[in-house]
Amino acid sequence: MRTEAIDPPGISWLRVSPKYVTVRLVEWAVGNLIAVGLLSLPIVFTLAGWWVWLPLWLAITVPAVMLLLAVWRLLLIPRQVRAIGYAERDDDLLIRSGIFFQRTLVVPYGRMQYVDIGVGPVERALGLCTLKLHTASAGTNAEIPGLPADEGARLREQLSARGAARLAGL
Amino acid sequence: MATEGPGQVSGKPDGEWLRVHPASPFIRGWVALAAIGYFFGRDTFERLLQGRPLMDDMFAGRVPFLVAGGGLVLLLSVLGFIMTWYFTRYQVAEGYVRVNTGFLFKQQRQARLDRVQAIDIVQPLLARVFGLAELKFEVADAGESAVRLAYLRIDDARQLRATILARAAGLEPDPERPEAALPEAPEFPVLAVPPSRLVGSLLLSEQSFFVVLGAVASVVLSTITDNRSFYFYLIPAVLGLAAAYWGSFNKGYNFTAAISPDGIRLRYGLLDTQAQTLPPGRIQALKVTQPPLWRIFGWYRMQVNVAGYGGPGSNGEAASRTTILPVGVLADVMRMLSLVLPDPGTADPARVFGAGLTGLAPAGAASGAETPAGVSSGGAPDGGFVTSPRRVRLLAPLGWRRNGFAATDTALLIRSGRLWRELVVVPHQRTQSMALHQGPLARRFRVADLVLHTTAGPVSPRVIQAGLDEARALFDAQAARAREARKRQTSEQWLAQVAPEATADRHTPDHPQNHEEGPQHG
Secondary structure, eight states: OOOOOSSOSSOOOEEOOTTHHHHHHHHHIIIIIHHHHHHHHHHHHHHHTSOOSSOHHHHHHHHHHHHHHHHHHHHHHHHHHHHOEEEEOSSEEEEEEOSSSEEEEEEEGGGOOEEEEEOOHHHHHHTEEEEEEEOSOTTOOEEEEEEEHHHHHHHHHHHHHHHHHTOOOO | OGGGOSOOTTTSOTTOOEEOOTTHHHHHTHHHHHHHHHHHHHHHHHHHHHTOOSSOHHHHTTHHHHHHHHHHHHHHHHHHHHHHHHHOEEEEETTEEEEEEOSSSOEEEEEEGGGEEEEEEEEOHHHHHTTEEEEEEEEOSSSOOOEEEEEEEHHHHHHHHHHHHHHHHTOOOOSSOTTSOOOOOOOEEEEEOOHHHHHHHHHTSHHHHHHHHHHHHHHHHHHHHTOOTTHHHHHHHHHHHHHHHHHHHHHHTTOEEEEETTEEEEEEOSSSEEEEEEOTTOEEEEEEEEOGGGGGTTOEEEEEEETTTOSSSSSHHHHHHTEEEEEEOHHHHHHHHHHHOSOOSSSOHHHHHHHHHHOOOOSSOOGGGSOOTTOOOTTOGGGGOEEOOGGGGGTOTTGGGTOEEEEOSSEEEEEEOSSSEEEEEEEGGGOOEEEEEEOHHHHHTTEEEEEEEOSSSSOOOEEEEEEHHHHHHHHHHHHHHHHHHHHHOOOSSGGGTSOHHHHTTTSOTTSOOOOOSOOOOO
16 A cells, blocks of 8 residues: 655654554544444344334344444554654644545644644543644644654644744734 | 714824714614614504504503603613713724723724734615715734724724724834824726626626526426426525625625725725725735636636635625625736736746636646646746646546646646636745645546645635646645745735835835835836
C-alpha cells in the first residue's frame, strides 16, 4: 500500500503516540458495539416470536454487515494512527493523515489565531492530548490527536511563540 | 445631551458618547405596532361599518378596564422603546468603536477600527421614507458578527462611515482642528447594471431552467392523467418562486459599483437600498461563474468571500452581500477584477484571466509535460493554465481540459467547469492554509486535489484533479508565495500599503506614508 504519497518529499514526520490506538479502540467500541447490539435486537425479537413480519435472514444480515464493516474499521485503526504525522518547518506546520483518503495540510504559523489543547477522559488516563489549530478559516481542520501531554504542551508553546513572531492579519 | 440628537458625528472631539436617532426603535418595532393596530383597529372598524355597538354587551361594563389595560400595554412598549433608545450609545475613540446597549443587562461591544472588514449603509423602505439609515460593519476581531447602529440620519451615517474608514485607513484627525469633519473620499463610478440585463439574467438563470422543466412536466402530466386538480398544489411553489425572483430583482436592481480610496463601493436595491464599502485588501477570495444559458449573452456573475459576511446562501442577505457583480459582460468582469486585484501580477492580464474564464486546453496536448506550477503565463498557450493530465479523461471526460490552475505574481487562479464555468481567484497573501487530498481512485490516476482554505463564504477554492507532480509542486510553491506575500503586507491600515498616488487626491500631503512598496499599477 505504500505507494507514492502526496507529501512533499524530504520531510521527517513526527508520529503520534502509539497509545493513541487505545483511544481509537475505545471510541470504536463505544460507537460500533452499541450500533451492532441495537441492530441485533430484531434477531431476538424474531426468534422469540414477537415479530412475525420480519424475515429472519434480513434480521441477521443487517447486523452482520454492520459487524463486518466495524471489524474492517477496527483492523484499519493501527495503520490510521501510524499514518498521522506532523512536521514543524521554518514557516509552517505540516499535518498528514489517512491511508485511503490521504490529506496533507499546511498551516503557516502567521495564520494561526489560537491553539487549543483538548483532553478527553480516555486520553487523560493515558496521558495524551489533542492539539487543535485555528485560523480565520473554518475549513482549516488542523488537529493532531494522540500527542503525549508534555509534547502537546511543548508544541503549543512553540506554535504560539512562532505565531506571535510571524503574525499576519487576515 | 439627550436633546442633541445623533448629529455632528465627527464634528465632535474624540470620545463623545452619542445616541442613535430617537425614532429608531419605532422603525425597528413598526411591525409589532402595526400588528397591534391592525388587530384592534380592524375589529372596531368592522363593527362601525356594520352599525353594531362598539363593544359586546358582556364587555360593555368593563370598558374602562379594557381601555386602561390597553393603554398600559401601549405605554409600556413605548416606554421600553424610549429606554432602549436612551441606553443605546456609541463612541468612536482611540481606534475603537464602542456600542453600549441594554438597561437591565448592559452590553458593550467594541470593535477595532483597523480590523474593519466591510461597512454597509442599509436603508429599509420605512427608514428610507424618514431619511434614516442603518450603519453596519463587520469586524474580524473575535468571531462576532456585525456591529450595528440603527438608525442614524443618512448624512450622519455617511459621515460616520467616512470617519471610521479614515481611522481604519490610518488617518489621524488633525490635532489643530479636531472638530473638522473628515471629508468623504471621492468616488468614481465604474459600472452599472441596466435593469433589462438584470431581468434577462433572472430569466436565463438556473432557477428558470428548472421552472420550465417543472411546467412542462406538469402540463404533460395533466394531459396524460386528464386531471387538473393538482394545479392547486403548484400554487405555493409558484408563490415561492415569485418571491425568489422578486427578491433577486429587488436586491439586484440599480446595481452600481464605484471605486474610492476607501475601497469598492457597491450600491443596489429597489425598495430597500444598501451601500456597501469593501476596503482594499479585505476580499479573501473571488469567484466568477457563468451558468450555461448566460453564455448566449456572455454574462458573468462575481461573488467574494469577506470575513464576517458569512456562509453561502444561508439567507438572502448574505447572498446579496457577497455578490459584487450580479450580472455583467466580460468588460465589467475585467474592470471589477482590476479593482479587487489592482496588481494582476502578470504582463498580460486580459489573456490570462480570459483563459481562466473561457479557456480550454488543446485536446491533443499532454499538459502534464508543460512547465508545471509557478510559471506566470509567459508565452504559454491557454494563458499559462496547467490543466489535468490526459490520463484523467476517464474520470472527468468533460472537465479535464478545463480544470486547471495558473499562478500570477499576486494571485492563484483556479478554473473549473465545462458547462458551469467557474474561475476562482485567491490573492497569495490571503491564503490561510492549504491541504492536498487524494482518495483511492485519484491515487490510481496519480492525481490529487489541492484545497485552499479561506474565510467562510460562497467561494471554496479547490484545484480539481491536478497531476500528482504538478499538485505537489504547486503545494510547495504556493506555501512559499503566500509566505512572501504576507511579508510584504505589513499593516492592516491600508494607507500604509497602497501606492501613494491612489490616495493623493484625498489626503493632505503631510500625512505620513510609507513608501517602501514597489509601484503598483491600478
